[in-house]
Amino acid sequence: MMLAVVTLAIVASILSVTDAQKPPLFKYGERSIAPEGWARLNEVEVDPHHELSFIIALKQQNLDTLDAIYWDRVNPDSPNYRNWLTSDEINAIVSPSTEDHDAVWNWLKNNGVRELVSHGDSIEGKASVKVLSHMMHTKFYTYQHQDGRKIVRIGGAYHVPENLATIIEMFSGLNTFAPAKQHKRTKKIQVTGVWDWDTYVVPQTLWGLYNIPSGITAKNNSSQAVLEWEAQYYSPADLKGFGENMAVPNIAPVTLVGTNNPNSPGDESTLDIEWIAATGLGVKNWFWIEAGDAWLYDFAVHFMATQDVPLVASMSYGWNEEDQCESGIGGAECNKLGVTSQQYVARVNTEFQKIGLRGISLFASSGDSGANGRTDESCMDSKFHPAFPASSPYVTAVGATELVDAVANLPNPPPVCKGAEYWWCGSGGTEEAVSFIPAQFASGGGFSEIAPQPSWQADAVAAFLNSTAAKKTPTSYFNTKGRGFPDMAALGNNILIWSEGGSSGTGGTSASSPIAAGIFALLNDYVIGKTNKPLGPLNPLVYKMAAEQPSTFRDITVGDNTCTESGCGIISSCLGFYCAPGWDPVTGWGSPNYGEILKYLQAKILK
Secondary structure (H helix, E strand, C coil), X not given: CHHHHHHHHHHHHHXXXXXXXXXXXXXXXXECCCCCCEEECCCCCCCCCCEEEEEEEECCCCHHHHHHHHHHHCCCCCCCCCCCCCHHHXXXXXXXXXXXXXXXXXXXXXXXXXXXXXXXXXXXXXXXXXXXXXXXXXXXXXXXXXXCCEEEEEEEEEEEEHHHCCCEEEEECCCCCXXXXXXXXXXXXXXXXXXXCCEEECHHXXXXXXXXXXXXXXXXCCEEEXXXXXXXXXXXXXXHHHHHHCCCCCCCXXXXXXXXXXXXXXXXXXXXXXXXXXXCCCCEEEEEECCCCCCHHHHHHHHHCCCCCCCEEEECCCEEHHHCCCCCCCHHHHHCCCXXXXXXXXXXXXXXXXXXXXXXXXXEECCCECXXXXXXXXXXXXXXXXXXXXXXXXXXXXXXXXXXXXXXXXXXXXXXXXXXXXXXXXXXXXXXXXXXXXXXXXXXCEXXXXXXXXXXXXHHHHHHHCCCHHHHCCHHHCCXXXXXXXXXXXXXXXXXXXXXXXXXXXXXXXXHHHHHHHHHHXXXXXXXXXXXXXXXXXXXXXHHHHHHCHHHEECCCCCECCCECCECCCCCCCCCCECCCCCECCCECCEECHHHHHXXXXXXXXX
């Protein structure tokens, strides 16, 4: 009996010494409720062996230096314009000290986290729920979305060692939720027998409107990508059918990053890959899809860690700035997660800067719910909700237009148009900002609540704010000092795609972004052929070019973005912005003119 007591005493002594050696814990965040649209399934026990992949963002340093270098290299008037950096050079600027990095690394490794990968300013890993629960002193639950999706995430408080609390900036993949799924307006178009009375956009429509020369094709090392999430796959057979039925020549082979399921193509991804190929004629195509519930930060980390990457990339996804840390949750709950939406947006913006310094052009759709945004589709709030990543100053945001007084007189219509009955393939017309009737959506646009207004757009924004059109919108609804978007626009209504062996009509700024990206990928090809360097981030160039040579863009002066995807409010009560001469937060500078932009580049940039 005495021996047992002594043994217990020794064990207790050892345990107390071991516990004393552990650093005290810091409550890093807490999830008290499920995000909007999700329910926590308390009765469902989580398998302790279920594994989660995650990324820990480490506090970066020298961000002022990164910022100065970025704006210097993207400034067309700088002697350092387009002198891009390597990934290693960029990471060397912002990565934390080796001591801080290794402290987090060792914490993960000593607790059994596997497949550890260092990205300098972040660490990626994989672990079971059992390991993570013990390591973070937390509990995991199954959450189910109203659309049926299920996900395992943290519930309640979670902790990190106190000495790491100031080194770790945020977690991704353990406490974050993916944004809401896109809702595409797709309608099947039969070759004959449909009473649709609509004029549809085919590639030849754009080639004429946007002054893309007949027979042009990329000749150099230009590349273009569509970025996908939410299991949005594409079908190589549909892409082939698109080329054949829309008479698009020289669709380049597709480089795949991620896992594709060609038997389950999505409308979004089909639209993206087909229409970037339709305008970026002959440019090397990439299809980049993020797995699981990854979002913008995860993509940016993976992109920076990849050696060979596409030079132009289009994103047809977005969500409100203030709700970026998770779908449907406002600031109060985000603060309990250890990261606010403002912090998340700021970190992603830094990652976009890093990507841009490699000479990459990023494009994003401006959103389909006007100035009010998807979280206020009934226009009940007294402020607008800018979309992200469109509101990022490091991304070229693209709004949507539609054809009015359309002409249907293509000289050599593609096969899809030749047998059409009661609908037409457009050859031209007047471009206006897309309208809820008939498009059933409104082009996103406005002013960031987080990113300050860059100097390169100050004159353009000031001119708009002093216009008659701006006086229709109360300034209390938006941040007059924020980054204004979109930067340009392109057709986004009645766009024909080829899906599951037939043609479908669809729309959204999801169409406009890849269309614009393809045009600039084609321009990029010319520039690479002359200088062996890509254009890189475009915004300072776009604003300088539009101001000095207005013919580079077709100014859109009619339309607004007062409506949302759900309508225009009670008795058209929704507010928003209105088009004006020059730049405006509905269509930016307007739609691009390939031929005129090429002339400008030849005269001013490549001289």
